[in-house]
Amino acid sequence: MDWQPLLLTFKLALITTFVLLVISVPLAYWLAYTKYRIKTIVETLVSMPLVLPPTVLGFYLLIALSPANSFGSFLTDWLGIKLIFSFGGLVLASVMYSLPFMVHPIQSGFANLNPQITEASYVLGKSRATTLFKVLLPNIKPALLTGVVLAFAHTIGEFGVVLMIGGNIPGKTKVASIAIYDEVESLNYHNANSYSLILFTITFIILLVVYLVNGGYLKRVWK
């Protein structure tokens, strides 16, 4: 069995999760506390990948990033970035596709915090940034963990959007979910089963750990 698709899958999931974390904390913070009406539009856009077929997102990304179009050719000619049928394109597509899985838990984490702890911090003379990193984020650790794990697991499970934008290039864009499809197409059920079983086990363990941590079981066992 070729391990490359699995390694590629986890590399993609790791990078995507990291990028998502960096983007989602400020975005979720803004969504949780802003009073601007445009919030509703942004919220809708963030949630779109939950209901939209992945192929739709993949299709538009493919069109937008294609060197035949102005934006795609700008990226290629001026910045030397080629996003379609490349790993970079996969990361971009995965970030967009898994955005709600990271933003939603963090946003509700912020929204459920007692607003007075923020005010208490301001009155103590602390800036917004200090308050965010020292007070708010440490108090929504379960929400952060949920976001990280859901985004990671969801990226592992991606298929349609990856196939549309990345294709099936071994070592570059052929992730595990596509490899499984590939093996089934060539009637290599044994290989397909190996990939599937590994993905099944890993995602089960990841989610189990999240529920154990967030349910407080581990804390109780340690005590």
Add this chain to the structure above:
Amino acid sequence: MIQISLKKKLRAANGAIQLDVDIEIEQGTLITLYGNSGAGKTSILRMIAGLLLPEKGMIVVNTKTWLDTGKGVSLKPQQRKSGFVFQDYALFPNMTVKENLMYALEKGQDKAIVHELISIIGLEDLQHRKPEELSGGQKQRVALARALVRKPDILMLDEPLSALDIQMRSLLQDYILKVHKEFSLTTILVSHDIGEVIKMSDKIFIIDEGKITRQGTPIEVFSNKQVSGKFQFVGEILSIDKEDVVYIVTILIGVNIVKIVAVESEIHSMRVGDKVMVASKAFNPLLQKIN
């Protein structure tokens, strides 16, 4: 001297009210804002702290202008040197008692104040506990200490004791008075407990529907003008029992219960739960040392 003048339309539970208050506070005094809920007391504190903006207003603290809407000056909450004790404490759940206080330190400030405050509130043994492991009274003491770390120009207490039982309340009132004196603070207390107000304040502002209806010392504001009593206490009626031709009224004053004889004409308008004043003027009370 602290001068406060605030105007703002507030949306309260029973319709909109126009808040319009002028308050002057001598430095080093403890004043109370007293009134029903929804009268605008908490909003006044929030505006002083900079957490809420008035439509028109001016706040000058010891010649420093915190707010002047006429000149477009409005310091951020971070720039106003105020201490705020929230009704539900608002301790940071991720930090221990000591860390909550350490967080409040300003850059370069001496850490000794944290140890001093922890010993004043008597929580040395619990300083490494998280807030969730503390009782209500202990949390309140931590919130009070945390607000004092920066040595604020104004300390604001938003109904700090309303969630506590009567004994804890009395203890905490003493703590507040102690730190108020020790740190020579200027303190604004919001309360709707007459006993607390009388015990604690130098001056009282009674607020109703966003306006100050009366102000003065506790005695000026609360006592009936006909009484010129030599000593007087405020308490709550626990029961009224008829005994032959007179009535025995049981009254709770602080944590003590006293029984007072009354005739029917005196008690006809009184009910259990009413606040009453117990005063004596006809004879000199005895004073005896007890230890």
